[in-house]
Amino acid sequence: MRAGVDVGPTNTDAALVTRDGRVVATAKVPSAPEDPVAGVRAALGRLPRHELDGVAVGLRGAATAVTRRAGLRRVAVLRICGRSASAVRPLSGWPADLRAAVEAGAAIVDGGGGLGPEDRVPLDREAVRRFAGAVAGRAEAVAVVGLFAPLDGEQEREAAAIVRAELGEIPISLSADLGTIGLLERENATVLDAALSGFAAAVADGLAAALAELCPAAAVFVTRGDGTLMSLAYLARHPGLSLGSGPASVLRGAGALTGLADAVVADVGARRIRVGALAGGFPEVAVGGAEIGGVPIGVGLPGLIRVPRPFDPAELAEAVDRLQPAAGRLPLVVVGGGADAVPGGLHPEHGRTAGAIGAAVSPVGGQYERIVRLPDRSALPAATEAVAxxxxxxxxxxxxxxxxxxxxxVTDTPLAYLPGPFVRLRARAAGPPSPL
Known part of the structure; x- marks a missing residue:
């Protein structure tokens, strides 16, 4: 047996699911907005007692922290690029209140891997030390962003080592771990990743303690924005990956309950309807990049269209039409606590707790993205296998x-705007949770 939990703004849902995806029992309890762990404990307590080998939790707390500007750590931003990308400063364009809640200083230092060895600019180590000294006592976390980190993240790691030597065991987020191309979007995502480190540590510790008591034999996972799972330790290291966690769980659950790999899903909540799409069994990401709290970020989040409640049927129909592919028409699946208010579409059994079911049946995932320089197309298979x-x-x-x-x-995208044969390679992997 595996249990799934979806911590929503109004209710926290739980589901008990067998390994082959059969739903045994579900439960719904009021959420505790300031204490998501208490909601998880209460919802699991409503399920029949079973020996569990895994518990997966869908969290919306990371997104809530960003939108409410609450529970965020102050972040110092170090950009490694020199003059080549210094016209727009870190955190430029951020909403003033979010910037005030997060900013703890920023610096741009010389360095950068470049497109090739001949373009390499040495890292200004002394400037990195001065940066660390300037933010000491103010910064609660650090974000390190290199201009060419998607090609080579070595200078980010070197800078992080210098910062840690100066500031001690402070949380440090590296943009190379996020892997997206656009500098500003990648930088924004890295800053939010660092800002959420306190939230993630508190949730990870709280869930570990609570579930060790409730189900000591169960491995504990958290859902991430791409519809897969990650361990609590991985959440603590990469908290930004939990952005989009809740909607991704709902989309996965809608697919699991209907057996559909491709569908449009309407999640009907108490305050709004969120409409998204499934493609190949996983959430379709936002086209043109994601935005959260007024900040564009280089992390793939489910592409959602929000319809306020009480809703206009024409507005909901338009949202569904916008997510339909160019050819053919996907079925509409209606789930969520208020699903009865929408008369059309498929209404699967247990759809009221689709998020919890989606968390329970999701695999553990990982992805890797890099820009590589190929001497010719014959080198593509070896480069692709390395990324995979x-x-x-x-x-x-x-x-x-x-x-x-x-x-x-696996995808490969030629980058025509760079000199030479550069290709963006991206691979996603998934597998069942480890029994260890």
Whole structure:
């Protein structure tokens, strides 16, 4: 048996599910907005007692912390690029209240891997030390962002080591771990990742303590924005990956309950309806990049259209139409606590707790993205396999069983605007949770 929990703004849902996806029992309790762990404990307490080998929790707390500007750590931002990318300063364009809640200083220092060895600019180590000294006592976390980190993250790691030597064991987020191309979006995501480190540590510790008491034999996971899971330790290291966690769980649950890999899903809540799409069994990400709290970020989040309640049927129909593919028409699946208010579409059994079911049946995931320079197209298979292997390793680090990890997606995109044969390679891997 595995249990899934979805911590929503109004209710916290729980579901007991067998390994083959059969729903045994569900429960729904009021959420405790300031204490998500208490909601998890209460919801699991309403399920029949069973020996569990895993518990997966869908969290919306990270997104709530950003939108409410609460529970965020103050972050110092170090950008490694020199003059080549210094026209727009870190945190430029952020909403004033979010910037005030997060900012603890910023610096731009010389360095950068460059497009090739001949373009490499040495890291200004002394400038990194001065940065660390300037933010000491103010910064609660640090974000390190290198201009060419998607090609080579070595200078980010070197800078992080210098900062840690100066400031001690402070949380440090590296943009190379996020892997997206656009500098500003990647930087924004890295800053939010660092800002959420306190939230993630508190939730991870709270869930570990609560579930060790309730189900001591169960491995504990948290859902992430791409519809897969990660361990509590992985959440503590990469808290930004939990952004979009709740909606992704709902989309996965809608697919599991209907057996559909491709569908449009309407999640009907007490205050609004969120409409998203499933593609290949996983959430379709926002086209053109995601935004949270007024900040564009380089992390893939489910693409959602929000319809306020009480809703206009024409407005809901328009949202559904906007998510339909160009060819054919996908079925509409209606789930959530207020699903009865929408008469059309498929209403699966247990749809009121789709988020909890989606968390329970999701695999553990990992992904890896890099820009590589190829001498010719014949080198593409070897480069692709190397990126796929890194994705497999990322899934194992997130808590997947290494014996059963599979590649679920590989893409290669030529980058025509860079000199030379550069290709953006991206791989995603997934597997069942590790029994250890």
């Amino acid at each position: 292997e890194e994705a497999r390793a990322a899934a194992v680090r997130a808590g997947a069983d290494p014996r059963h990890v599979e590649i679920i997606e």
